[in-house]
Amino acid sequence: MSDQVRIVGISSSPRHGNTEYLVKVALDAACETDDDIVTEFISFAHKRIEPCTDCRACVKTLQFCPKDDDWMELVKPLFAPEPNGIIIGSPVYFFDVNSMLRAFFERCTCLKKQKWYSEFPHSPPDWSVTVGGAIAVGFDRNGGVEAALTSILRWYLTNGMLCVGGLYIGAAGWQGLQDRLDAVSDDGIGISAAKDLGKRVAVTAHRVKAGVDALTARGSTTRRGESSARV
Numbered sequence: 001m002s003d004q005v006r007i008v009g010i011s012s013s014p015r016h017g018n019t020e021y022l023v024k025v026a027l028d029a030a031c032e033t034d035d036d037i038v039t040e041f042i043s044f045a046h047k048r049i050e051p052c053t054d055c056r057a058c059v060k061t062l063q064f065c066p067k068d069d070d071w072m073e074l075v076k077p078l079f080a081p082e083p084n085g086i087i088i089g090s091p092v093y094f095f096d097v098n099s100m101l102r103a104f105f106e107r108c109t110c111l112k113k114q115k116w117y118s119e120f121p122h123s124p125p126d127w128s129v130t131v132g133g134a135i136a137v138g139f140d141r142n143g144g145v146e147a148a149l150t151s152i153l154r155w156y157l158t159n160g161m162l163c164v165g166g167l168y169i170g171a172a173g174w175q176g177l178q179d180r181l182d183a184v185s186d187d188g189i190g191i192s193a194a195k196d197l198g199k200r201v202a203v204t205a206h207r208v209k210a211g212v213d214a215l216t217a218r219g220s221t222t223r224r225g226e227s228s229a230r231v
Contacts, residue, residue: 003036005206007085008077010042012101017181018137020045022173023089025191026135026198030085033202040077044100047074051099052106058113062121065110074104079111079125085205086161087198088152089135089171095144097136097151105155112159125159129208132156132163133201134170135194137184145172164204166197 009027013019020043027039047070058065064072078086090097114120134156136148149170156163173190175183184190 004038005034005036005085005202005209006038006040006083007087007201007205008040008042008083009087010044010074010089012044012088012090012098012104013137014045014098014100015181016043016045018173018175018184019089019091019135021182021184022135022137022171022190022194023087025194026087026089026133026171026201029195029198030087030202033199034206036206037202040083042074042077044074044104047100049074049100049103049107051103052109058110059117059120062119064122065107067107071104071107075108075111082125082127082130084129084209085131085133085201086156087133087135087201088155089137090148090152092136092138092144092148095147097148102151108159127159127161129212130161131201131205131208132161133166133197134163135173135197136170137173137175137190139175140177141172141174145174162204162208164197164200166200167193171197 007027007030009023011020011023024041027041031037031039049071050067050069090101093099112124114123134149134152136145138145146169149172153163153169171190171193173184173194174187176186
């Protein structure tokens with residue numbers, strides 16, 4: 001089995017700017033915790049993600065969403081194979097995550113269709129031992145950053161992932177009412193929170209993987225995502 005702990009970082013911003021900056025800060029901090037940490041960065045900049053329209057094409061064709069856009073390219077690193085950790089960062093648009101990230105989240109319903117349609121040939125991703133952390137960057141310090149963080153955490157929980165916080169429930173960055181694409185670099189509190197978040201995701205993911213590897217080496221029959229405890 002591999003000793004590497006793989007962490008995927010996602011910036012849902014349509015630009016290479018402040019959100020991307022803070023996600024990369026978190027990934028760099030994650031790498032500082034252990035030599036076994038490997039990271040992968042994904043940017044939504046210049047990509048096209050259509051929203052889910054409940055067209056049911058995935059069920060009718062028995063394949064993942066067939067919409068002709070960039071969604072599959074962007075989501076594949078999250079399930080082929082599942083990473084040990086995920087850090088998602090979003091800019092704040094109207095008190096929440098931006099529409100690209102919301103569309104990305106919605107489209108993931110096709111990954112889980114086998115839960116409701118046994119004939120669907122693809123098993124749902126097993127994110128039961130994947131650790132998630134959230135980052136949000138707002139133009140103002142108080143204008144929806146925590147709402148955006150909560151939306152990301154809700155998506156993790158909906159998909160059965162483990163969640164960690166940073167400073168409070170995630171890393172909240174502030175552009176300081178500046179239009180610069182690197183304005184968040186002036187936000188010492190946000191940078192510190194992103195570093196803390198990256199380290200928490202990495203350390204927790206490393207511990208979870210070590211536990212899974214130990215059970216596997218011991219020949220445990222417990223499947224991923226299930227508890228062997230009797231209640």
